[in-house]
Amino acid sequence: MTAHSQARVASAASKARLRLWLRMLKSTRGVEAELRERLRQEFGSTLPRFDVMAALSRYEAGLKMSALSGVLRVSNGNVTGIVDRLADDGIVVRVQVPGDRRATLVRLTRKGQEEFTRQAAAHELWIDELLGDFDEPEATNLAGCFDAISRREEGR
Amino acid sequence: MTAHSQARVASAASKARLRLWLRMLKSTRGVEAELRERLRQEFGSTLPRFDVMAALSRYEAGLKMSALSGVLRVSNGNVTGIVDRLADDGIVVRVQVPGDRRATLVRLTRKGQEEFTRQAAAHELWIDELLGDFDEPEATNLAGCFDAISRREEGR
């Protein structure tokens, strides 16, 4: 293969990847917008709040602020405000860590657990509706493709 | 098929779709974060600014504010601030629409066009790198899957 045809082939794949990215962004944003809207309408809440609750629900003992922002892959300062508001609403509590006066543990309250259970059930139904075009093998296959992208990201 | 096994099948596909969504979100956010970081480092800019410039670059005659927010699928008020800052930087201009004193047209300046050309070239290379796992047929196939999701959204 000549350098010339090589360049042509690379460029065509490159365009296809760009198109892929634009579609990926569009459909992800669309689903996100719909979820945000429903969370607002049905529960008076937001996606970031849901994400924090989901993370905490997987750690019954609670998470330190830094661990929480690590799990969610958002900045430290970001989580502070969301947790502040969730605490105001009685969804989470901050607990001092015994041996370390710098750290605080964040835990779902009982009310928070119950609220998350309700919201998570609705969330699963919504996803089922929004991604209903995919049957089980397709969904599993696509999930694998995304894992490939994510792994590529992590290896940087 | 009994009602019982029906429920089981639906539930398994449902779980697969939920997993798919979580992976889709994770990888899209990862690529977005990387693009945002590079745009910040290399061009001192942001993704929303890039999106506005990209939209305007496809309409040489300019777009009305409402058309711009329509194309980008974000709220009206949102675009106002981004365009304000792009105008401050000499990237875009607002032009009064002759027959309608309510409306303004937003256009890329020459400087804006040149800047967008530079950024778009870098952007395409970045995508090529970040999604490099997919060859042309794969990328095209996946893009088709996302189109299905987007079309489903639009039909709501």
Next chain:
DNA sequence: AAAAAGTATTTCAAGCTCAAAACATTTTTG
């Protein structure tokens, strides 16, 4: 034990995002 380095969290400033309200102008309607 004092100094230095490291860790955990919050604060800050800037920008993005939305929905809703306000404002201005144009078009339609009674």
Next chain:
DNA sequence: CAAAAATGTTTTGAGCTTGAAATACTTTTT
């Protein structure tokens, strides 16, 4: 033609997001 409805944009208030700086505490080094 005047009132009402529709259209185009900006403002407002609340919340999310980031990176960087500030604060507080702990561990390590000298």
